[in-house]
Amino acid sequence: MKIIRMMACATLAAITTGAVTAQEVTLRLSHWVPPTHPIQTMGIEPWVKSLSEASDGRIAVTIFPAQQLGAAPDHYDMARDGIADITYTNPGYQAGRFPIYSLIEIPFLADDAIGGAQAMHEWYAPIAETEMPDVKFCLANPHDPGTFHSKNPIKVPADIDGLNVRPAHATMSRFISSLGGGPVQVPAPEAREAIANGTADAITFPWNSVYIFGVDSETKYHLDMPFYISAQLLLINKDTYNGMPEDLRQILDDHCTPEWSRKFSEGWAKDEASGRQKMIDSGEHTLYAPTDEEVQLWRDAAAPLIEEWKTEVGADAQGYYDGYIEALERHDARY
Structure with missing residues (x-):
């Protein structure tokens, strides 16, 4: 009888552990450009797909484009307040709020968005812990020089x-x-x-x-x-992040790296550069x-x-x- 009870407890523990491990999350990602913009098609969508694949489908992301959840300048506060779980934010839309970050915006400093994305991430990620303490910094996404x-x-x-x-x-x-x-x-x-x-x-x-x-x-x-250059940031609501199972948080962390900032930015950078030749032609x-x-x-x-x-x-x-x-x-x- 004791053996049966021990087996039953072990089975219950396995089921419970399995339920936690198998937990799924659906995240809301808000941005402010059209859904056909390269930011979504070449940056956000491949990133979302990789999250899904790495988590065996346990991390799903619903994308809300074109200011559906809020105006473009409000996206930092939307991440902070949980209006969206992830937001695509241009800090430069709020003058004076993030003074250290604004160095990125000064002309004649960076001339390449792809290498620049990785550089910006490595430089700003530790700074964001104090300059943007309300949110979790994930990615930097500059555009090709304007x-x-x-x-x-x-x-x-x-x-x-x-x-x-x-x-x-x-x-x-x-x-x-x-x-x-x-x-x-x-x-x-x-x-x-x-x-x-x-x-x-x-x-x-x-x-x-x-x-x-x-x-x-x-x-x-x-x-x-x-x-x-203008650099947009992908920011995550802290409660959302902290409420995820540890293994899913790790997968998200693995998608918030300098290498991912570079990969996320590459398609948009090349697309923006193509506009110059289009005008000439x-x-x-x-x-x-x-x-x-x-x-x-x-x-x-x-x-x-x-x-x-x-x-x-x-x-x-x-x-x-x-x-x-x-x-x-x-x-x-x-x-």
Whole structure:
């Protein structure tokens, strides 16, 4: 009888253990671009598929695109508050909130999104533990370097004076203001309307986004040089993460690595770069390649942003700066 009871207890323990091990989770992932955007098709969907495969289907992810769960600037708080379990966040949409991160946004630092993604992840992941303590940092996803696209030619910094420009993020907004321009703050999905209705004269975008968001019909002039980068982040709600079984948390951790940031970013980077040649082939757009002297004018105009950033960050700024530059150089992504 004692043997039977022991067998029954062992069986019950096995069943219970099996139930825990077999637990499944469904995560809600929110972003703000169209579902056909390369961010989803070349970044998010392969990442989600890999999560499913690595967990034998026990991790499922439901994707909510195009601001279905909330506006683009709200995605950090949506991850913090659990409105979504995972959010695709552009920290630059909230001026001044994440000052250390904003170093990524300064022009003429990074010129490659693929190596840059891995460098950004390695540099920012430990910083995020204190600058973004409300969420779990997962991935960095910069776009291919962007530039100015406008209704009329922009060749040198002085051409910005008097223009209304939709900036990519808060850092570009300050830069435009320093040149005498007026920043028009709207997220990417609303950019075309701002240009079409005359609210903005120009926009800062990577190349193929001009087509993706329909801005190609409004902007026919393009400054032909790599200029700035905007990095989006994949962030996870902490309660969601902590509530997952240990083995599933490990699988998620394995998909939140510098190597995954690189892999996640590669398709979008190449797609964005393709937009430049598309414009050339169309014959409908004018690309202006600045001279070396004109590039230096742009560099000189952007240089004060570094000192402003150091002042805002404070005593540790030089160390953060040196760490970022070292990571970019190590991954061959330094401008």
